[in-house]
Amino acid sequence: MNRNNQKFLKRYVLDEGLCTGCGACVGLCPYQVIYHDRTVQLHHCDLEDGKCYAFCPRTETDLAALRELLFEKDDLTPEIGAVKGYYFSQAVDPELRKIAQHGATVTALLELALAEGLIDSAIVSSRNQEFMQNGAIINDRGALRKNAGSKFTVSPTVAAFNQLVTEDKGNIGIVATPCQALALAKMKLVKEDNHKIDQLKLVVGLYCGWTLSAEKYTKLLLEKNIDLESITGMDVPAGKNILELFTNNDAKSIPFDEVRACIREACQYCMDSTAEYADVSVGSARFAGNWEDVRKWNQLIVRTEKGRELVDLAVKRGLLEVREASAESLKELKNAAAKKKKEALGNIIKKSGSVKKLLYLDSRDPVVQKDLGVEKKRKKEKGE
Ligand SMILES: Cc1cc2nc3c(=O)[nH]c(=O)nc-3n(C[C@H](O)[C@H](O)[C@H](O)COP(=O)(O)OP(=O)(O)OC[C@H]3O[C@@H](n4cnc5c(N)ncnc54)[C@H](O)[C@@H]3O)c2cc1C
């Protein structure tokens, strides 16, 4: 029996708590929608092969084929994927840095890609009045800046991408979390009819440790008497074990242990912290110094030639300041990424009950095999 359809998406992804809310299965047909931050099947579809199943980052994927398709072999690392260059970066414009999450590298790169005509539209994440997020299709700098900053609930941004490719409105750039970048990469691999993936010209990946369940998170904020509409920003400052919230009036902090209870279940099974399937990936900087200075910088991984050209152009135009990061920083990043992979793999094995059943992962994948070796050794040592 064919397993690549909507029924199996429900059985193996939605019902198993593996859905990341990325939006890749939405906007392809009238049967699946996002309600708040949940993926809902409104109606049964009897197609044998569904794009929904094929694109989903939580259905099985030939990751080795994806790496071969998108990256140069010599750039590949097991911990963080392809690396052509690793830097600390920030937008030169101080006004942009003020409204962005960290160094504004993401927004600066998208602004440049739009201005240069490398892309005709950018898809970013926009929050609505109900404190939920959606993909927003953007064509100008003002709207890009309006949507800068991180929101830690899920944004089904890839649904907006599905909508835009059917409208055939030219080249697209998108900001994507790791699971979203994987869904977009799968689209390139499977190349379905009526889904013009060739319009995708740029994927700016975000590092991602987790996203929060909108329901649990809003409940927590309301318990703390925090007016949702007053929130202007949020961050997780290095080494402080808090979630920092910026409101119209002041800054508040919530102990991270309380926030941890709001993390979406699907994130426990996520192996990717750096958006390995993007052209460039951007996260918060980590280097010694005062956090208020450090937070205005990003970590930047250049993964593809296209990513390299855009970053070089941004530097040449005086839009982005880029500093070579030390080998020690790269090592720390790799260690943190490897830790996430191992934890996720451990959670996957715990959920499936067997080292041989890895849910959406292929145990023959070399990266998974490497991590499995570690997992097997750990179990042996503990006598499990
Ligand atoms: C859910 C989440 C978890 C993250 N976890 C980590 C982490 O563990 N470690 C780390 O180093 N960095 C993490 N980041 C990335 C970090 O918060 C910044 O986005 C990154 O450093 C880029 O900063 P910037 O100033 O260049 O971004 P900006 O220039 O401010 O641009 C940010 C872009 O992200 C888009 N965006 C905002 N929220 C979302 C969302 N939920 N989904 C998709 N797109 C969104 C915005 O629309 C905007 O285009 C996370 C981001 C998100 C959204």
Ligand code: SF4
């Ligand atoms: S992970 Fe993404 S593609 Fe898969 S079911 Fe959830 S929203 Fe759909």
Ligand code: SF4
């Ligand atoms: S932790 Fe992984 S699954 Fe969760 S939102 Fe981030 S990339 Fe997606």
